[in-house]
Amino acid sequence: MSEKYNEIPMAGNIIEPGNATKYKTGGWRAQRPIHTDETCLWVKNGTCGLCWIYCPDNSVKLIEKDGKYIYEFDLEYCKGCGICANQCPTDSIRMENE
Amino acid sequence: MTEPAALKLKDMLKKPEILTSGHRMCAGCAAPTIVKLMGMALRGPTIVCEVTGCLEVATTIYPYTAWKLPWIHVAFENAAAVASGVIEAVDVMREKGRWSKEHVDVIAIGGDGGTFDIGFGAISGMLERGHDIVYMCYDNGAYQNTGIQRSGGTFPGQETTTSWAGKVSPGKEQRKKPLAEIVAAHRTPYVATVNPYHHRDFITKFRKALEVEGPAFIHAFSPCPRGWRSQTGKSMELAKLAMEVGLHPLYEIFNGTEYKMSGPSRRLKELRPLDDYWKTQGQFKHLFKPEWADFKKSLQEQVNDDWEILKKKCGIE
Amino acid sequence: MTAVKRIPKDQIAIEGLTGDAAIAHALKQCDLDVLAAYPITPQTIIVEDYQKFAANGEVHCRVIPVESEHSAMSACIGASAVGARVATASASAGLALMWEILYCAASMRMPIIFTVANRALSGPINIHNDWSDTYGARDSGFIQIYTQSCQEAYDTTIMAFKIAEDHKVLLPIMVCIDGFILSHNVERVEMLPTKAVENFLGVREPFIKLDPDNPITMGPLALTDYYFEFKEQQERAMEAVPEVFAQVETDFEKMTGRRYGMFEEYRTDDAEIIIFTHSTPGGTAKATVDVLREKGEKVGVLRLRMFRPFPTKEIVEVVKNAKAVIVFEKCRSFGAPSNPLALELRTALYDLEKRPMVVDFVIGLGGRDCPPTTIVEGYEKTKEYLKKGKAPLYETMGVRK
Numbered sequence: 028m029s030e031k032y033n034e035i036p037m038a039g040n041i042i043e044p045g046n047a048t049k050y051k052t053g054g055w056r057a058q059r060p061i062h063t064d065e066t067c068l069w070v071k072n073g074t075c076g077l078c079w080i081y082c083p084d085n086s087v088k089l090i091e092k093d094g095k096y097i098y099e100f101d102l103e104y105c106k107g108c109g110i111c112a113n114q115c116p117t118d119s120i121r122m123e124n125e
Numbered sequence: 126m127t128e129p130a131a132l133k134l135k136d137m138l139k140k141p142e143i144l145t146s147g148h149r150m151c152a153g154c155a156a157p158t159i160v161k162l163m164g165m166a167l168r169g170p171t172i173v174c175e176v177t178g179c180l181e182v183a184t185t186i187y188p189y190t191a192w193k194l195p196w197i198h199v200a201f202e203n204a205a206a207v208a209s210g211v212i213e214a215v216d217v218m219r220e221k222g223r224w225s226k227e228h229v230d231v232i233a234i235g236g237d238g239g240t241f242d243i244g245f246g247a248i249s250g251m252l253e254r255g256h257d258i259v260y261m262c263y264d265n266g267a268y269q270n271t272g273i274q275r276s277g278g279t280f281p282g283q284e285t286t287t288s289w290a291g292k293v294s295p296g297k298e299q300r301k302k303p304l305a306e307i308v309a310a311h312r313t314p315y316v317a318t319v320n321p322y323h324h325r326d327f328i329t330k331f332r333k334a335l336e337v338e339g340p341a342f343i344h345a346f347s348p349c350p351r352g353w354r355s356q357t358g359k360s361m362e363l364a365k366l367a368m369e370v371g372l373h374p375l376y377e378i379f380n381g382t383e384y385k386m387s388g389p390s391r392r393l394k395e396l397r398p399l400d401d402y403w404k405t406q407g408q409f410k411h412l413f414k415p416e417w418a419d420f421k422k423s424l425q426e427q428v429n430d431d432w433e434i435l436k437k438k439c440g441i442e
Numbered sequence: 443m444t445a446v447k448r449i450p451k452d453q454i455a456i457e458g459l460t461g462d463a464a465i466a467h468a469l470k471q472c473d474l475d476v477l478a479a480y481p482i483t484p485q486t487i488i489v490e491d492y493q494k495f496a497a498n499g500e501v502h503c504r505v506i507p508v509e510s511e512h513s514a515m516s517a518c519i520g521a522s523a524v525g526a527r528v529a530t531a532s533a534s535a536g537l538a539l540m541w542e543i544l545y546c547a548a549s550m551r552m553p554i555i556f557t558v559a560n561r562a563l564s565g566p567i568n569i570h571n572d573w574s575d576t577y578g579a580r581d582s583g584f585i586q587i588y589t590q591s592c593q594e595a596y597d598t599t600i601m602a603f604k605i606a607e608d609h610k611v612l613l614p615i616m617v618c619i620d621g622f623i624l625s626h627n628v629e630r631v632e633m634l635p636t637k638a639v640e641n642f643l644g645v646r647e648p649f650i651k652l653d654p655d656n657p658i659t660m661g662p663l664a665l666t667d668y669y670f671e672f673k674e675q676q677e678r679a680m681e682a683v684p685e686v687f688a689q690v691e692t693d694f695e696k697m698t699g700r701r702y703g704m705f706e707e708y709r710t711d712d713a714e715i716i717i718f719t720h721s722t723p724g725g726t727a728k729a730t731v732d733v734l735r736e737k738g739e740k741v742g743v744l745r746l747r748m749f750r751p752f753p754t755k756e757i758v759e760v761v762k763n764a765k766a767v768i769v770f771e772k773c774r775s776f777g778a779p780s781n782p783l784a785l786e787l788r789t790a791l792y793d794l795e796k797r798p799m800v801v802d803f804v805i806g807l808g809g810r811d812c813p814p815t816t817i818v819e820g821y822e823k824t825k826e827y828l829k830k831g832k833a834p835l836y837e838t839m840g841v842r843k
């Protein structure tokens with residue numbers, strides 16, 4: 028924030044797309060989602076993904092690696108809204124106080 | 126060379142993200158999910174023109190932007206006009222050999238305030254002139270960004286900071302503007318109502334909106350936990366519930382005349398009672414006081430009527 | 443762009459054109475990509491004529507017949523943001539309706555050309571000339587140039603694109619003519635061959651644009667931590683205008699033999715009293731000065747063209763040795779100590795140890811006629827004030843009181 032007027036792009040244009048990822052929103056969280064692999068359909072067979080679809084903060088990570096399905100939260104950004112937990116059809120996510 | 130819409134999870138996972146994390150919408154706000162679903166429908170190069178409001182403010186706080194698409198905001202009431210300029214300029218520059226892309230989709234986005242109220246003249250002009258633009262309204266039922274003031278999209282019975290519930294007032298008393306139908310009355314080629322819970326329906330419709338020639342309009346229901354005083358985790362559930370009680374039925378209108386009820390609404394045997402919806406949100410809490418029993422009843426009758434009329438328009442008996 | 447050459451006489455088309463038509467013809471030759479405008483008297487002919495060119499396929503431009511002036515300026519911004527060459531036209535109430543978006547256009551650094559037929563603001567509603575509309579927008583961040591003749595309006599409109607689109611500037615420009623007095627007055631206009639105009643302007647090369655290959659964000663929220671720096675950038679762009687303006691005029695002069703400057707000096711060299719005004723009163727003042735000079739009066743005219751940026755230093759140089767400067771301006775800044783043009787001049791002169799007396803006359807509101815007698819009356823009054831050594835901060839002239 029120390030840049031002078033001639034050290035920033037013209038007119039407020041932001042020239043780096045998606046640089047909001049430098050701003051971490053994880054600190055907003057009052058609750059954190061806890062995931063259980065056992066019942067999760069993504070982990071089981073790479074289906075469902077409702078939590079990923081609905082998460083407003085792109086904080087569910089569905090990873091496919093070496094034929095395996097891995098599930099993670101990105102707690103740097105997760106705001107702890109609980110949408111994922113509320114929409115999970117198999118109750119594989121619960122919210123826990125921070 | 127258009128990319129397909131992503132409707133299946135595997136395809137969705139591959140579709141490039143258009144709005145990153147690190148935006149500052151409230152926890153549980155449905156609007157970023159709406160943008161995500163819009164991204165699933167895109168068919169190639171796209172330019173987004175947005176009006177002032179929560180989504181604009183909280184995704185582009187300098188020096189950060191959450192947008193990965195070319196994006197412009199000018200003011201609160203003019204995205205439709207800005208988008209008109211964008212599409213016409215791109216088309217003419219292409220003709221003159223100064224625009225390399227074969228096709229660019231132009232999307233304008235506004236909140237309910239920016240769409241139903243202050244920006245309506247610009248939208249009506251855009252529709253009348255017939256530019257090939259998709260206008261999406263994310264409707265969170267009030268001017269949320271400025272602190273929950275009523276709009277033409279606020280439901281009757283809803284309490285806002287300019288339609289207080291008090292001893293002599295049950296919150297907003299007037300009807301909500303039937304915006305989708307007003308837009309359709311311009312003989313707009315394609316109009317659809319959507320919500321983020323029914324995500325496949327959303328993506329399919331958004332894609333249709335992109336594909337029709339001429340203007341198209343998407344009316345997206347967008348739960349707002351802060352303004353509605355609802356639980357942050359319930360936003361998708363409330364989107365579904367609004368469909369089930371008939372406050373935001375899902376349908377399409379083709380060329381302003383041909384109505385089609387969409388699957389989720391069509392499959393309803395009957396509407397759920399409005400009470401089920403109202404009790405989930407602080408903004409309707411006052412309706413459960415005995416003095417508003419009659420008012421509440423009249424609202425239920427209103428919704429029942431609207432539903433019957435809509436069914437008739439859709440050819441459902 | 444190839445080198446600019448003098449255009450031979452036989453390639454110049456000469457026509458009798460109104461101010462509006464002269465501007466429409468200039469716009470026709472500037473290879474616009476988009477024109478978005480809404481009708482309002484006395485500007486309407488600009489848009490009508492241009493639409494006719496479009497209807498006959500004489501221009502390759504998209505005309506957007508917007509539903510309001512607010513949308514006109516908004517559509518211009520959208521088009522300019524993707525790199526198009528863009529123009530609009532308006533006046534009075536239309537300009538007032540654009541208000542909010544004028545600031546957006548300037549701060550977003552969109553080189554939009556906005557031709558204005560100056561007209562009074564409501565109420566009562568009035569269609570005739572004064573300068574309240576564009577004077578009110580003097581802080582919007584637009585460059586403002588006021589013209590006196592149809593030829594000058596034509597020439598200035600063409601040059602405006604080259605100034606606005608220069609990467610050192612990137613600011614929108616208002617090119618102003620007096621409503622009816624010039625907009626509807628037929629004068630002889632020499633028009634350049636279109637090829638020459640195209641060659642002179644070249645194609646707009648956007649500094650930055652909305653582009654799917656390079657997806658930037660334009661028009662974000664900037665708060666206490668950055669907003670001020672963007673305003674500083676805007677001011678620096680304004681400061682760059684005179685140099686770019688002079689260069690563009692030099693090129694234009696090579697082609698046409700005509701140049702106008704940021705202002706015109708008329709018989710000011712030995713003038714003891716200088717009349718300071720612009721637009722059509724500038725012409726009236728010059729004619730009046732000729733008569734006064736014949737009677738031995740040492741009087742001249744400084745006809746301003748560029749009101750924003752205000753050529754402060756240069757104007758001081760011209761007037762500093764005069765005994766008095768008489769300002770004639772068609773705007774009242776209600777409640778202010780004097781009025782926009784005089785305020786600028788007084789600020790410019792304040793730091794001089796010995797400064798001319800400034801006498802400010804508000805004239806012609808709502809199109810009230812300003813004949814040479816108005817100028818003479820102001821001149822006589824000023825001589826009185828000089829004798830007394832004191833003048834009021836401003837006075838109205840031509841109103842029944």
Ligand SMILES: Cc1ncc(C[n+]2csc(CCOP(=O)(O)OP(=O)(O)O)c2C)c(N)n1
Pocket residue numbers: 177178179180201202235236237238239240265266267268269270271276
């Ligand atoms: C011309 C103008 N009037 C008022 C405002 C203040 N304002 C900014 S956003 C907003 C409300 C936005 O409401 P809506 O369009 O519903 O979007 P939301 O914030 O609810 O998502 C208002 C009133 C403004 N920016 N510009």
Ligand code: SF4
Pocket residue numbers: 060081082083084085086087100104105106107108109110111112153
């Ligand atoms: S709690 Fe909310 S933000 Fe966090 S992962 Fe779940 S849906 Fe995303």
Ligand code: SF4
Pocket residue numbers: 062066067068069070074075076077078079114115116117118119120
């Ligand atoms: S919603 Fe539940 S079952 Fe589905 S992928 Fe997410 S955690 Fe697994």
Ligand code: SF4
Pocket residue numbers: 149150151153154155156179180183265269270348349350351352
């Ligand atoms: S106020 Fe409502 S709409 Fe705005 S960001 Fe918060 S939850 Fe979303």
Ligand SMILES: [Mg+2]
Pocket residue numbers: 236237238263264265266267268269270
């Ligand atoms: Mg809203």
